[in-house]
Amino acid sequence: AQRVTQPEKLLSVFKGAPVELKCNYSYSGSPELFWYVQYSRQRLQLLLRHISRESIKGFTADLNKGETSFHLKKPFAQEEDSAMYYCALLITDSWGKFQFGAGTQVVVTP
Amino acid sequence: DAGVTQSPTHLIKTRGQQVTLRCSPKSGHDTVSWYQQALGQGPQFIFQYYEEEERQRGNFPDRFSGHQFPNYSSELNVNALLLGDSALYLCASSFRDRPYEQYFGPGTRLTVT
Numbered sequence: 351a352q353r354v355t356q357p358e359k360l361l362s363v364f365k366g367a368p369v370e371l372k373c374n375y376s377y378s379g380s381p382e383l384f385w386y387v388q389y390s391r392q393r394l395q396l397l398l399r400h401i402s403r404e405s406i407k408g409f410t411a412d413l414n415k416g417e418t419s420f421h422l423k424k425p426f427a428q429e430e431d432s433a434m435y436y437c438a439l440l441i442t443d444s445w446g447k448f449q450f451g452a453g454t455q456v457v458v459t460p
Numbered sequence: 461d462a463g464v465t466q467s468p469t470h471l472i473k474t475r476g477q478q479v480t481l482r483c484s485p486k487s488g489h490d491t492v493s494w495y496q497q498a499l500g501q502g503p504q505f506i507f508q509y510y511e512e513e514e515r516q517r518g519n520f521p522d523r524f525s526g527h528q529f530p531n532y533s534s535e536l537n538v539n540a541l542l543l544g545d546s547a548l549y550l551c552a553s554s555f556r557d558r559p560y561e562q563y564f565g566p567g568t569r570l571t572v573t
Contacts, residue, residue: 354502356502359500382560384560393463393464393564393565393566393567394503394550394564395563395564396561396562399560436502436503438502440559440560444516444559445491445508445510445515445516445556445559446491446493446508446554446559446560446562447493447505447508447516447518448493448495448503448505448562449505450495450502450503450504451502452500452501452502453501453502
């Protein structure tokens with residue numbers, strides 16, 4: 351069965367420091383991975399998708415099929431990055447069913 | 461476009477009761493997915509509706525049922541409520557050709573006492 355694991359419930363970093371959110375997955379098919387973000391009092395929204403290979407708000411994520419990981423990174427954290435981050439696996443034999451991780455709360459302090 | 465809207469915002473029910481939650485998709489979207497998010501957990505897929513049919517389902521009992529209307533809006537019904545059904549219920553809409561591009565609503569907070 352498919353699974354998404356985010357081992358850190360909380361990450362506290364200082365402004366300007368690098369931040370890395372870990373995500374590991376287990377899936378027998380061809381994985382499509384996403385990162386979603388939820389800022390305080392806002393709805394869940396897509397941050398980035400591995401296929402697009404974009405950098406959004408300074409964040410990047412590389413899919414490592416050998417290590418079955420999709421870690422999210424930003425070299426210099428900003429206070430506005432404080433939010434809840436969810437790693438999500440799109441089940442590719444479905445019509446858009448996502449398997450989400452439990453989420454990591456990021457707190458950026460000045 | 462207000463995006464995905466859900467009603468009500470909050471709901472308190474008693475164990476054993478039934479509840480109906482509603483969702484209006486983003487303009488132009490024809491597919492609606494429902495997720496349950498328990499406290500401290502990520503969203504869990506309940507089911508998805510397309511063309512007024514349940515197209516796929518997650519690991520939820522048949523106490524959870526739904527409906528999609530011709531205007532693509534959707535309802536989630538939960539019968540015989542249990543304390544464990546207390547959660548945030550999220551609706552997400554998408555277009556059939558872009559299933560990965562899901563837009564989420566603000567959610568309905570259900571509390572079962």
